[in-house]
Amino acid sequence: MTRYTSLLEAFGDTPLVGLPRLSPRWDGENPVRLWAKLEDRNPTGSIKDRAALAMVRAAEADGRLTPGCTILEPTSGNTGISLAMVAKLRGYGLVCVMPENTSVERRQLLEMFGARIIFSPAAGGSNQAVATAKQLAEQNPDWVMLYQYGNPANAQAHYEGTGPELLRDLPTITHFVAGLGTTGTLMGTGRYLREKVPDVQIIAAEPRYGELVYGLRNIDEGFVPELYDDSVLTSRFSVTSYDALRRTRELIEHEGIFAGVSTGAILHAALAVADRLATKDPADQSSRADIAFIVADGGWKYLSTGAYSGSLQQAAERLEGQLWA
Amino acid sequence: MAIEVKIPTILRTYTGGAKSVEAKGDTLLAVIDDLDGNHPGLKGRLITDEGALHRFVNVYVNDEDVRFTGALDTELKDGDSVTILPAVAGG
Numbered sequence A: 001m002t003r004y005t006s007l008l009e010a011f012g013d014t015p016l017v018g019l020p021r022l023s024p025r026w027d028g029e030n031p032v033r034l035w036a037k038l039e040d041r042n043p044t045g046s047i048k049d050r051a052a053l054a055m056v057r058a059a060e061a062d063g064r065l066t067p068g069c070t071i072l073e074p075t076s077g078n079t080g081i082s083l084a085m086v087a088k089l090r091g092y093g094l095v096c097v098m099p100e101n102t103s104v105e106r107r108q109l110l111e112m113f114g115a116r117i118i119f120s121p122a123a124g125g126s127n128q129a130v131a132t133a134k135q136l137a138e139q140n141p142d143w144v145m146l147y148q149y150g151n152p153a154n155a156q157a158h159y160e161g162t163g164p165e166l167l168r169d170l171p172t173i174t175h176f177v178a179g180l181g182t183t184g185t186l187m188g189t190g191r192y193l194r195e196k197v198p199d200v201q202i203i204a205a206e207p208r209y210g211e212l213v214y215g216l217r218n219i220d221e222g223f224v225p226e227l228y229d230d231s232v233l234t235s236r237f238s239v240t241s242y243d244a245l246r247r248t249r250e251l252i253e254h255e256g257i258f259a260g261v262s263t264g265a266i267l268h269a270a271l272a273v274a275d276r277l278a279t280k281d282p283a284d285q286s287s288r289a290d291i292a293f294i295v296a297d298g299g300w301k302y303l304s305t306g307a308y309s310g311s312l313q314q315a316a317e318r319l320e321g322q323l324w325a
Numbered sequence B: 001m002a003i004e005v006k007i008p009t010i011l012r013t014y015t016g017g018a019k020s021v022e023a024k025g026d027t028l029l030a031v032i033d034d035l036d037g038n039h040p041g042l043k044g045r046l047i048t049d050e051g052a053l054h055r056f057v058n059v060y061v062n063d064e065d066v067r068f069t070g071a072l073d074t075e076l077k078d079g080d081s082v083t084i085l086p087a088v089a090g091g
Helices: A048-061 A078-090 A104-112 A124-138 A152-169 A184-196 A242-253 A261-278 A300-305 A312-321 B009-016 B030-037 B043-044
Strands: A016-020 A032-038 A068-075 A093-099 A116-120 A175-179 A201-208 A234-239 A289-295 B003-006 B020-023 B057-061 B081-086
Touching: A016 A152, A032 A152, A032 A261, A048 A289, A068 A078, A068 A124, A078 A093, A078 A104, A078 A300, A078 B043, A093 A104, A093 A124, A104 A116, A104 A300, A116 A124, A152 A184, A175 A234, A175 A242, A175 A261, A184 A201, A201 A242, A201 A261, A234 A242, A234 B057, A242 A261, A242 B003, A261 A289, B003 B030, B009 B043, B030 B043, B043 B057
Parallel strands: A032 A289, A068 A093, A093 A116, A175 A201, A175 A289, A201 A234, B003 B081
Antiparallel strands: A016 A032, B003 B020, B057 B081
């Protein structure tokens, strides 16, 4: 059934597509195969629609959100855009606190949806946006901060949605790879898969930004999301802008998938794992792998950053100091 | 055995402003001890009194987070690269 009563019903259940050209060994008795879950097929074009809708529904159910309320959220973009759509359809206002070093498309989309944006300084990246949002929440007690970094509904959306969809579509799954931001995708999907699939590997890819983003005054200003539980993960990779861009372009060139930059980072981690397995003897059963990874969003919102034009080195330099995940 | 260690801006006061320094050791702990010998005080910013990595410090060996590869006992070999970064938010 592909008919829905509202856009809010038409999310999730995204396609899982094979990557026969980028996989190290697609055929044979013990293949090493990559599968992309196309989360850009959600209503506002990113995986964050799942978390945004789940957090709003949970807050409505427990009475924190009532008609006419204003939602407040620190976000580097995608969660804000998802919340802006949900807020519009459910009748809430939205104030987003966003670092100023995010792409212009994100701002334009948020404004189009009617959200108000409060910018936080580029130095300090999302840490600073979180700190600013917490201050605003204290000053405006009638605003409702859903707080994606610590809201269990964020991870639960993936425990109930992304995880079961993956296992249904790929019962032979051996590895799951996703981006580490709020950690909601990895915590929810990871917990579900660990319960159902013995020895499944849960792999995180996190962006390694330019130095500006790490411009904290001291180490104690660091930030680990409240949702994060490292016992859910089995490995974690830090991926440079250069490698993320390189893989983003390979995804278009070899498989025709136009994805955002963070997806390139996720693919980079997936390929690191796949290539290790593919060096084993193809007759060795332990080399068989079905690696599913998340395409978090499409490339559209990053065109203005120059990520898709010129040489890789030029594009990586242009991304220096930008938040791309 | 030479290991390249990349130092985040926030800790460069210990390395005289150097972005990257060389250290010796066959485990991460040995490398950090060697670093502390040349740049006194650095170890105390990375490791707690209980002997674990500081919660807001992430250390990567060749881009892989050491918390999943043996933490301070992670083995290193010549030519490996160690990157130290403060924990920051995404999303």
